[in-house]
Amino acid sequence: MEPAKWKNIKNVLSAALDLPASERREFLAREPDEEIRRAAEKLLAAHEKAEDFIDRPLLIQQGAADDRTKDDFVGEKIENYLILERIGSGGMGAVYLAERVNSDFNQKVALKIIKRGMDSDAILKRFARERKILSTLKHPNIAQLLDGGISSEGLPFFVMKYIEGLSLNRFCGENDLGLEKRLEIFRQICAAVEHAHKNLVIHRDLKPSNILVTADGVPKLLDFGIAKLLSDDGDESAQTVTHTRAFTPEYASPEQILDKTITTATDVYSLGVILYEMLSGKRPFETTGKSYEEIIKSVRETEPLRPSSVVLRQSPAGPGATSENKEQRTREEGRQTNPRARIPNLKLLRGDLDNIILKALRKEPSERYSSVQQFSEDIARFLEGLPVLAQPQTLKYRFGKYVRRHKAGALAAALALFSLIGGISVATWQAIVARRERARAERRFNDVRQLANSVIFEYQDAINNLSGATEISEKMLNDAVVYLDRLSAENVEDTALRLELARAYVKVGDIQGNTFNANRSRFDRAEESYRKALALNETALAERPQDQTVLKQLAGNYSQIGAIKRIQGNLDESTAYYRKTADIFRKMLANNPNDNDALIALASTQINIATQREEPEQVEESLKICREAVEIYERLLAGDPSDKSLKSRRLGGYDALADVLMAAPDKRGEALSYYNKIIALLEDELRGRPDDLEIRERIALTHSYVADALHLTGRETEADAEYKKSLALYDAVIKADAKNDFAVFMRDVVKILFGKFLVEREKFSEAAGILQEPLKNLPARLEKDPQEFTTDFLIAVAHHNFGKAQLNLYKNSGSRDSDRLKSAEENLQKSVSIYEKYFGKVIIPRMSAKDLAEDARRNLENCRKMPGANS
Incomplete structure (x- = not known):
């Protein structure tokens, strides 16, 4: 058969299958090409009782005709799900109402599985693609993927939230x-x-x-x-x-x-x-x-x-x-x-x-x-x-809109209009000319708008990782800001354009200095961009006070500025912006109580507020705020216990609670219990996914937090063991994935903290040995990204403690090794120079650049007073 003819047969059959079963044969009978009709009828006969599996929704509609027949899977258990009844069927598979078993709660779900004997490569790929797509989508108006796996017979399935309606x-x-x-x-x-x-x-x-x-x-x-x-x-x-x-x-x-x-x-x-x-x-x-x-x-x-x-x-x-x-x-x-x-x-x-x-x-x-x-x-x-936008923007149309919105003033406006009648003939010609000029201006405007968006959203992402691209990338970013400023100045009447410009300014701000992603650490300029977006969104909010999109963008602006203020060390101002963020999310929830995205965002904002209030007298208030956030995560998880994102957020909430508790000396024991709870939950996850390196990394990091808590509660021997356990776990991760640069970086971070701990315990030789590798690795990392302030600050901490270790080894050595003393002086001086850049800024919790610099200077003075210092 010719390919073109076969393609037509497939198209006709596809159209027939989209119709109710009772209408399919009548539809095919109207096909004028006899060969196509006969072939399609034969294929339909083979597909008689099924609509395409993929086209059947995961639900049973109220009042729908019950065409179920006995099916092999009903009554069976597939992993943790007991199949209750079939609620949808197709040629390749079926959808079942199922119930989660082996759980503390009952949960009805919709389970979709390929039928026995239908597991061809093409169908398996199509099924896997649908599951992959669903796993990326988390939205209150999209049926949610809960779980998935392979049955004991090797048939793939996935589980979705059961919805009636x-x-x-x-x-x-x-x-x-x-x-x-x-x-x-x-x-x-x-x-x-x-x-x-x-x-x-x-x-x-x-x-x-x-x-x-x-x-x-x-x-x-x-x-x-x-x-x-x-x-x-x-x-x-x-x-x-x-x-x-x-x-x-x-x-x-x-x-x-x-x-x-x-x-x-x-x-x-x-x-x-x-x-x-x-x-x-x-x-x-x-x-x-x-x-x-x-x-x-x-x-x-x-x-x-x-x-x-x-x-x-x-x-x-x-x-x-x-x-x-x-x-x-x-x-x-x-x-x-x-x-x-x-x-x-x-x-x-x-x-x-x-x-x-x-x-x-x-x-x-x-x-x-x-x-x-x-x-x-x-x-x-x-x-x-x-x-x-869809309406031609005529004067009559705009005036009509004005009258309908402002009826009280319409009569006065109409009277005033009569005074203009005499000039209409001249004004009409002028309007025609102006319309032509406006069309040309709008074309130029849209060209600039498109160029600005290309520079911001396409070119920047494409060249960011190219070697030597920093200078040209910076110039392109500056040009994009110029274009955006022009757009803002030329057209400020259109709300949709305001929102688009605001999003573009946010993108610029993210590149300049988003504190949670790779950025250029231009925090002052990032704040300027975020404030431009804020002004546009605040104007849009005045026009659309209940619009969820506007509210969401505005909340994002407040949060972005709050993060910048936190980095700059302005914690009171940062907290004020985070509180504005939280107020907006509460307003969004008042408009739509089912908006889980807003609820999660509110919880995250609460944690931001809580974790930057570290004074002991603020701990109780911060704990209350933090516990409210954790309660939100736990409540959402109760309804969807398999949601990996929520599980991760809950762990982050526990981590934040522990961080707040660490600020109060008398509550550090409770902080330790939360860290241990995090490890227990992660290890439980790991039993189900033993090859998941991300879980292993998080366990390794949490052991370092446990070590810090033990150290601050005076349990030094246990703290030493926990630091070593953390490093051993990172070693295992890196051995499994040698290209995991982030794991290497985090291992260096733990080594720096361990080295600092060892210096405080006066184990100077061990400290000097453990700090050498971070001092070798981190400068190379900083060279790739000179604006990476966290790495820069950690290098200062490493130099500081290596210098202290060298100084004390020199003092305790009878040989008076001048090279060791010189190394101590050089490392301490480097640390002071770096610390001075971060005065007044919060880079790492509970590490004040000013206090650390003072300690480094004291040790530097001791270096210079040592015998042989000038030799």
Whole structure:
């Protein structure tokens, strides 16, 4: 058979399989090509009882027809899950309602597993890809992956949170939702898709049946079976992907139909179809009675009607309806999906909403919204009565918006307008000229905007790791700031642009001095960039006081400035910014109590507040704040005990609690108990993942914390043993992965702390030996990144204690080795020079650069007073 013919057969069969089972044979019967029809009918017979496995959502919809039959897995136990019943089935696999066993709590889950005998390489790869994609997505509006593994028979499975609810259109119809509530739900769906896009995932099969709405009105996006990871290896670029056809034609974009490159704009289009259907009760194109090729032709060539006109056509036919009217009604019913799912008042749809939806449904991807976020933000503008991007920005349109928002002043404005009538003829010509100039200016503006974003988001990341690129990278960063400043000055009326500019300034600030990532340690300039973003976001908040996106960006700005102030040693100011951050997250939670991302962010912010208040009199308040944060993590974990991210955060919370307790001498015993609890939890994790080097590294680091706590409580012998245990664990990690530079770095950190401990215990010879390797390794690390302040500070600590060790070895030696004395003086002098750069800054907790420098100077003076110092 010719490849082209086989491709057509696959396309027709794929379209048939997307229809209800009762409609598939009728659909195939309309296929004009007899050879294609016969081949597709034979394939359908082999696939008679199954829709494609990947296209079935992980749920059982309320009221859905029960077509279950006995299945091999029901009643079986797969790892920790008892299979209760089948809730979905397909040709390759099935979805089951299961219950977690061997646990302190009952948890119903949806378990998806490949059927016996269907484990071909292609299916296994597809299944593994879906699991990989789901593992990257953590969002309150995306069905959450809980667990996964291999059954005793070698069949892969994964487990997701079990969700009960209704499909999107059914929920809207049965609850008779108004326009605002529908748009609110749709914006939550957009937030889920945008989250996927930010994690480099394109869904590619968005449709109402893949969206479940819970009883409290929270939508959950399901089924990433044919989604694509943009970061997958292969020939696909980082910006777009190509793929074989696997989609639902009624919701597919023209580029999918034509087998062209797929981008995030594809999901924008599908969301446009979904919104069209949510508000009008119909899809944009007729499907009933249409062959596959006719459906494809409609999507490719036909322009959809305005949703408001579709609603108008759905009004009941009166007694005087003509045959032409009835024929039109029959055609319209071909697109009807749920008569109760529409908004009956066409006035609510006419105008802005029509334009918003049709912009998302443009044939050319470049003419749609540039992102799902921009699509959602335009709906937010509509809800707030502001001008929308999709509407031509005419004077009449803007004036109409003004009148509707400010009715009290409309009459006075109208009277004033009459005084301008005399100059209209001249003003009209001037407006035409101005419009042309504005169009040229807008083109130039967009060019600069695109260039600035390229410099910031693309070129910087690409050249950061190139040898010798620091100077050119710095110049490009400076140029990007200039461009951003120009953009801010030229156009400050558009809220979406403000938010985009704010994000760009944050990116610049992150490169200049984000304290949690690789940066150039230009903290003053980073603060300046963050403050520019803050000003833009504060203005946006005044316009959209309840917008979650604006609130999230603003919270990020406060947190970023708080971190900069912490590095600069301004702890009171830092705490004030962190408190502002926490207040915003509380506001977000008041708007949406189910926003777990905001809840987690609040907990992290609480920990930031608690861990920088180290004065003994502040310990009780800090402990209260910290315990509240840990309680949040533990509460979320109770509902999802397998969430690795939450487990890691809980450990971080325990670590923060111990850190706060260490600030009070009488509470260091309790701190020690938390460190031991962390080790116990990590070792428990390690039993299930014995080859996980990351867990081993964290255990090694925590043993060094235990050593510090033991040292400060006077248990010196035990502390010595813990330092040695920490180093032995790091040695094992590095032996398993010799290229693990971070493990090498952390081992050097522990050696420096151990060396300092040994000097304090007057074990000078052992201290000098242990400090030699960090003094060899860390300067080379600093040379690669001269702005790495933590490494620089650690080098000072190493020089300081090596110098003290050498000085005391000289004093205790009868030989009066002048080289040893000279080494002591040189190392102490180097430490003082480095410490002086960090006066007033917090680099390492409980290590004051000023206090350390004073100790180093005292020892330096002793060096210079030693006999033979000048020889």
